[in-house]
Amino acid sequence: xxxxxxxxIQIVILxxxxxxxxxxxxxxxxxxxTSVINIPIIEHQxxxxxxxxxxxxxxxxxxxSDAIINHFKMNPINGINIDFFKESSPRxxxxxxxxxxxxxxxxxxxxxxxxxxxxNLSSFIKKFEEKLNTFExxxxxxxxxxxxxxxxxxxxxxxSQKKVIAVHGYPFKKxxxxxxxxxxxxxxxxxxxxxxxxxxxxxxxxFDIAKDLFPxxxxxxxxxxxxxxxxxxxxxxxxxxxxxxxxxxxxxxxNNLNPSRPKSVVFIDRDGCINxxxxxxxxxxxxxxxxxxxxxxxxxxxxxxxxxxxxxxPVVARGDISEEYLERxxxxxxxxxxxxxxxxxxIYYCPHHPDKxxxxxxxxxxxxxxxxxxxxxLIFKAAQEHNINLGKSWIIGDTxxxxxxxxxxxxxxxxxxxxxxxxxxxxxxxxDYIFENLxxxxxxxxxxxxxxxxxxIQNIDKVLxxxxxxxSGFNHIGKSNYAExxxxxLTDLGFTSHTINTINWIxxxxxxxxxxxxxxxxxxxxxxxxIESCIDKKFPIYxxxxxxxxxxxxxxxxxxxxxxxxxxxxxPPLLKVFETFQDETFKIFKKSEFKxxxxxxxxxxxxxxxxxxxxxxxxxxxxxxxxxSLKNYLRYCDLEVDLNC
Numbered sequence: 001x002x003x004x005x006x007x008x009i010q011i012v013i014l015x016x017x018x019x020x021x022x023x024x025x026x027x028x029x030x031x032x033x034t035s036v037i038n039i040p041i042i043e044h045q046x047x048x049x050x051x052x053x054x055x056x057x058x059x060x061x062x063x064x065s066d067a068i069i070n071h072f073k074m075n076p077i078n079g080i081n082i083d084f085f086k087e088s089s090p091r092x093x094x095x096x097x098x099x100x101x102x103x104x105x106x107x108x109x110x111x112x113x114x115x116x117x118x119x120n121l122s123s124f125i126k127k128f129e130e131k132l133n134t135f136e137x138x139x140x141x142x143x144x145x146x147x148x149x150x151x152x153x154x155x156x157x158x159x160s161q162k163k164v165i166a167v168h169g170y171p172f173k174k175x176x177x178x179x180x181x182x183x184x185x186x187x188x189x190x191x192x193x194x195x196x197x198x199x200x201x202x203x204x205x206x207f208d209i210a211k212d213l214f215p216x217x218x219x220x221x222x223x224x225x226x227x228x229x230x231x232x233x234x235x236x237x238x239x240x241x242x243x244x245x246x247x248x249x250x251x252x253x254x255n256n257l258n259p260s261r262p263k264s265v266v267f268i269d270r271d272g273c274i275n276x277x278x279x280x281x282x283x284x285x286x287x288x289x290x291x292x293x294x295x296x297x298x299x300x301x302x303x304x305x306x307x308x309x310x311x312x313x314p315v316v317a318r319g320d321i322s323e324e325y326l327e328r329x330x331x332x333x334x335x336x337x338x339x340x341x342x343x344x345x346x347i348y349y350c351p352h353h354p355d356k357x358x359x360x361x362x363x364x365x366x367x368x369x370x371x372x373x374x375x376x377x378l379i380f381k382a383a384q385e386h387n388i389n390l391g392k393s394w395i396i397g398d399t400x401x402x403x404x405x406x407x408x409x410x411x412x413x414x415x416x417x418x419x420x421x422x423x424x425x426x427x428x429x430x431x432d433y434i435f436e437n438l439x440x441x442x443x444x445x446x447x448x449x450x451x452x453x454x455x456x457i458q459n460i461d462k463v464l465x466x467x468x469x470x471x472s473g474f475n476h477i478g479k480s481n482y483a484e485x486x487x488x489x490l491t492d493l494g495f496t497s498h499t500i501n502t503i504n505w506i507x508x509x510x511x512x513x514x515x516x517x518x519x520x521x522x523x524x525x526x527x528x529x530x531i532e533s534c535i536d537k538k539f540p541i542y543x544x545x546x547x548x549x550x551x552x553x554x555x556x557x558x559x560x561x562x563x564x565x566x567x568x569x570x571x572p573p574l575l576k577v578f579e580t581f582q583d584e585t586f587k588i589f590k591k592s593e594f595k596x597x598x599x600x601x602x603x604x605x606x607x608x609x610x611x612x613x614x615x616x617x618x619x620x621x622x623x624x625x626x627x628x629s630l631k632n633y634l635r636y637c638d639l640e641v642d643l644n645c
Contacts (some may be wrong), residue, residue, distance in 0.1 A: 002133055003129065003132045003133055004129060005107050005125050005128060005129055005132070006107070007053065007122065007125065008053065008054055008055060008056060009054065009056075009105070009107055009108060009109060009121075009125060009188070010056045010057075010058060010104070010105040010107075010108040010109070011046075011049050011054055011056065011057050011058070011108070011109045011111060012057075012058045012059075012060065012097070012100075012104065012108050012109060012110050012111070013032075013042060013045060013046075013057065013058070013059045013060070013111050013112075013113050014060050014093055014096050014110065014111070014112050014113060015030070015031075015032040015042060015059050015060060015061055015068060015113035016060060016061055016062030016063055016065075016087055016090050016096060017030075017031045017032075017062075017063065017113065017114065018030070018031065018063045019031025019032075019034060019063075019114070019237065021237060021238045021239070022034050022237065022238070022239060022242065024239065025239050025242070029064070029067065030063050030064040030065075030067055030068055031063075031113060031114055031237070032068055032113035032114075033067060033068060033071060034114075034236070034242065036116060036236060036242065036245060036246060036249070037246055037249055037250070040071065041113065041114065041115075041116060041236060042059070042068070042113050043071075043075070043077075044116060045111060045113070045115075045116075045117070046077060046080065046082075047077065048117070048118070049121065050077065050079060050080050052120070052121050052122065053122075054121060055079060055080045055081060056080075056081055056105075057080060057081065057082045057083070058082075058083045058084075058085060058100065058103055058104070058108075059082060059083070059084050059085070060085045060087065060096045060097075060099070060100055061084055061085065061086050061087065062086070062087045062089070062090040062096075063090070065084070065086050068084075069084055083103065085099070085100040085103055087099050089204075090206070091204070091205070091206045091207070092206045092207050092208050092212075093110075093112070093208050093209045093210075094201070094207040094208050094209045094212050094213040095201070095205060095206050095207055097110070097189075097194050097209070097213075098194060098198065098201060098203075101191070101194055101195065101198075104191050104194070105191065106190065106191050106192075107128075107188065107189070107190055107191070108188075108189060108191070109121070109124075109186075109187065109188050109189075110186070110187040110188075110189055110209070111186060112185045112186075112235070114235050114236055114237040115184075115185065115186065115233055115234065115235050115236070116232075116233070116234055116235075116236055116245055116249075117186065117231070117232060117233035117234075118231055118232045118233075118254060118257050118258060118259055119143065119186065119229070119231045119232075119233060119259065120231060120259035120260075123229075123259070124141065124143070124188055124227060125188065127141060127225075127227050128141045128188050128225075128227075131162075131223070131225050135223050136223075137222075137223050138190070138223050138225065139189070139190045139192060139193040139217065139222040139223050139224055140187060140188065140189045140190065140193055140214070140217070140222070140223075140224040140225070141187065141188040141189075141224070141225050141226075141227050142156060142164065142183060142184075142186075142187055142214075142224065142225070142226050142227065143184040143185075143186035143187070143227055143229065143233060144156045144158075144181045144182060144183060144184060144226040144227065144228050145181075145182060145184050145228060145229060145230070145231075145233070145345070146179075146180040146181065146182060146334070146343035146344060146345060147180070147182045147343060148298065148301060148338065148341040148342060148343055149338065149341070150180040150182055150334065150335075150338040150343070151335075151338055151339065152170050152171070153170055153182040153183070154167060154168065154169050154170055154182065154183040154210050154211070155167075155168040155170075155178050155179075155180075155181060155182060155183070156168075156181045156182070156183050156226050157178060157179075157181070158181060158225075158226045161225075162225050162226050162227075162228070163223060163224070163225050163226075164214065164218060164224045164225060164226055165218070166215075166218070167183065167210055167211070167214050167215050167218070169210065169211045177327075177328050177331050178331055178334075179327065179330065179331050179334050180331075180334035180335075180337075180338055180343050180344075181226065181228065183210050184233045185209075185210065185235070186233055187209070193213075193217055193222060193224075194213075196222075197213060197216055197217055197220070197222075200216050228346070229386075230257070230263070230265075230306040230345045230346075230386055231257060231259060232254060232257040232304065234248075248302075248304065253303050253304035253305075254304055256304050256305065257304050257306075261389075262387050262388055262389035262392075263306065263386070263387060263388055263389060264305060264388075264389055264392040264393050264394075265305060265306040265307070265308055265345075265382075265386070265388050265393045265394075266300050266305050266306070266307050266308070266393065266394045266395075266396065266445065267308050267309075267310050267379060267382070267393065267394065267395040267396070267406065267411065268297070268307060268308070268309050268310070268344075268395075268396045268397070268438070269309070269310065269311060269373075269396065269397040269398060269399070269402045269419075270309050270310075270311035270333075270347075271311065271419065272290075272397075272398035272399070272416075272418055272419015272420055273290070273293065273396060273397060273398050273402075273416055273418060273419060273438055274289065274290065274293045274297070274309065274333070274337075274438065275287050275288055275289055275290060275293070275333065275336075276288045276289070276290055276419075277398070277418075277419040277420065280314070280315045280318075280320060281315070281329060282315055282320045282321045282325075283329075284325075284328050284329045284331075284332040285332075287329060287332050287333055287336065289336050289337070289340075290418050290419075290437065290438065291437070292437045292438060292439030292440075293418075293437070293438040293439070294336070294337050294340035294341075294342040295340070295342070295438075295439045295442075296437070296438035296439040296440075296441060296442035296443075297337060297342040297343070297344065297438070297442070298340065298341050298342035299439070299442035299443065299446050300442055300445070300446065301342055301343060302446075303446040305445070305446065306345040306386065307343075307344050307345050308344070308345055308346050308347075308348060308382050308386075309344050309346070309347040309348065310348050310349075310373070310378040310379060310382070310395075310405070311347070311348075311349045311350070312349070312350050312372050312373050312401075313326060313349045313350060313351055314350075314351075314352070314353035314372075316349075316351035316362065316365060317351055317352050317353035317361060317362055317365035317366055318353060318358045318360070318361055318362075319358060319359070319360025319361045319362055320360070323351060326349065326351075330347050333347075345386075346382065346386075348378040348381060348382055349378075350369065350371040350372040350373070350377070350378060351365050352365050352366070352367055352368075352369040352371065352372055353365065353366060353372075354366065354367060354368045354372075373401045373402060373404070373405040374400075374401040374402075374404035374405045374408065374426075374427055375405065375408075376405050376406075376408050376409045378405075379395075379405065379406070379409060379411070380409070390409055390410055390411060391410050393411050393412070394406075394411060394412045394413070394414060394445055395407075395411045395412070395413050395414070396413075396414045396415075396416060396438065396441050397413075397414075397415065397416070398415070398416050398417075398418055398419030398420045398421055398422070399419070399420045399422065399424040399426065400415075400422055400424055400425060400426050400427035400428075400429050400554070401424065401426050401427055402415075403415055403422075403427070403429050403430075403431045404427040404429045407429055407430075407432075412432050412433075412488075413431045413432045413433070414431060414432065414433045414434070414435060414441045414444070414445070415431035415433070415434045415435075416434075416435055416436065416437055416438055416440075416441055417434070417435070417436050417437065417549070417550045418436075418437050418438070421549055421550055421551065421552075422434075422549050422552070422554055423549065423551065423552050425552075425554065428554075428556055428557050429554075429557070430545060430547060430554065430557050431547075431554075432484050433480075433481055433484060434480075434547070434549070444481065448478075448481075449485065452478075452481070452482055452485045453485050453488075453489060455641060456482075456485060456486050456489050457489060459639055460489060460490075460493070462586065462638065462639060463486070463490075463586055463588075463639075464495075464566075465586060466584065466585050466586040467534075467535075467537070467565070467566050467567065468531065468534045468535050468566075468567050468569065468581075468584065468585040468586070469486070469566065469567070469568045469569070469585065469586045469587075469588065470531075470569050470570075470574045470577070470578065470581065470585050470586070470587045470588065471483050471486075471568065471569070471570035471571075471574065471588045471590065472570070472571065472572060472573075472574035472575045472578070472587075472588075472589060472590070473575070473588075473589045473590035473591050473641075474590065474591050475572055477590055477591070478590065479570045479571065479590050480499075480501060480570055482570070482588070482590055482641065483499045483568045483570040484499055486499075486568055487499050487568055490566055495566055496562070496564060496565045496566065497565065497566040497567070497568060498543075498559060498561055498565055498566075498567055498568065499568045499569075499570065500543065500545075500567060500568065500569045500570070501545070501546075501547065501548075501570060501571055502522065502527060502569065502570065502571025502572065502573050502574065503546060503547065503548050503571065504543075504544075504545070504546060505522050505523050505524075505526055505527040505530075505573065506521055506522055506523075507521050507522065507523050522572075522573040524573060524576055524577070527573060527577065528577055528580060531569065531577065531581060531585070534561075534567045534569075535581070535584045535585065537563065539561060539562050539563045539565070540560050540561060540562050541560070541561040542558070542560055543558070543559050543560070543561060544556060544557070544558055544559075545557040545558070545559060574587075575589075578636035578637060579636050582636060586638050586639070587636060587637045587638045587639070588637060588638070588639045588640075588641055589634055589637035589639070589640050589641065590641045591634075591640065591641070591642055602619070
């Protein structure tokens, strides 16, 4: 018979801490009454649990217990029942449970009073029931997650069935085989776990749940499992953490982790995006981060955007390494990122490979599968496990196979110029955006994208006045990105739109062009003829895209433009035709403040030299052309966009 837990499980809040580190900012209040956005943290916890249908609370008290009891007498919460238990003396988190054993129900949540969370409690119960019905017994479920400081956290070691096999309490010696799986101090426990371990602790002893009770229970064969989730849970036990928590809440970023709605996430390829491309990595010592990749992942972490690594690892099918050793490589990746304050929420890998004939190959893994990119099986698996909104999520990769895996199912795609930089050319696919590295891509996704989208929405009525939009302005300032966001906004509004890059009109043999106002390597006559055909709606138009990479091109990507399409054409030479098409098109000029523009150009100067025929005084040439553009062409535009992104 299937075992089912009560849905209105008792919630036990351990609220006996003094909160000495917070005393400077909370006027000596007990830690549970410290305010988060003007409401005591313990009241946040109770109200959040109540919103999910839980009404039975047991608060275990010690320090200034009367202050906490009086708070709820003065500020009652309707529809719930709160029981209070006062410890005679503080005995630690484990001792607190032992002290109130008679007050505990058969199953109960344990919450520490200095944590802010948005955890779906019903999903937690469901996962516990799953373990309860799969194994002979289930005695506890621990909420685990990666964090940005694993080196000073309690790490949980899990086996393939997510059973806890060890708790590595801080401080510990650096162990390269441990993944960044941290105890979040949020539990669902059976009373049996406490009852059958009483004899191991004196009635008055002080002991901890994680450091003492769990290791003891595991050694005696109790089944405790880990529940890994991207849901939000952070402790606010120091002034710095409290300040960061409030900043995160006020930013609105936590809306993305609301347990009742699908979330936006970022998928990132491993080799060539996060760590340096070195072929097939079979030794954890060969793993080396790309400069800026940890900073990029940290930007996502701080913005409450879960990050999932998806990677093809045919080294397993080839027999080069075992899956157990691959875990060690990923533990090293966790360590390197953690040292820089960043973390991956999960790593999904495909161990398969279709080619046969390798000496040590694993026959059952030598096959075609739906999880090897460019197939999208890993993404679907993550979406199923983490309630992901694919239409609002991103994929970042250094190969066309990465981009294809995302675009096949509607993800926004970013190609980075690290690793292969798209030069694999295995798939005929156009990335939505191209950036130098993961750091630049993260800045775009977490900040610049929304700024541009808001600007476009504010002016969308003007844009819709014409069916042809021309976007030009300063070079290397994001015209292509602006065009893609405009296309997305129009698509969301129900319009059919297409983006077209003027690289198609660079004259044959002109792989590079001189940076001057003449833009002499563009065939302006053919470009003007094309724009005229768009204005005259001479559809269908059969078009063959190509896209410039730092070293090479993505080409032969066909597209057909039909009636009622809005065509967005972007590129440097359009400045020369703004005057020609004053009335027939909507013209957008994108610029930036010179001070910010110069700083950006300086950081890109080495890469910019790849585009031009000379590198003598390149920065000066670019800035002089910027001034010329402002003087000669700005007067012909319909909309001036001044965004520093």
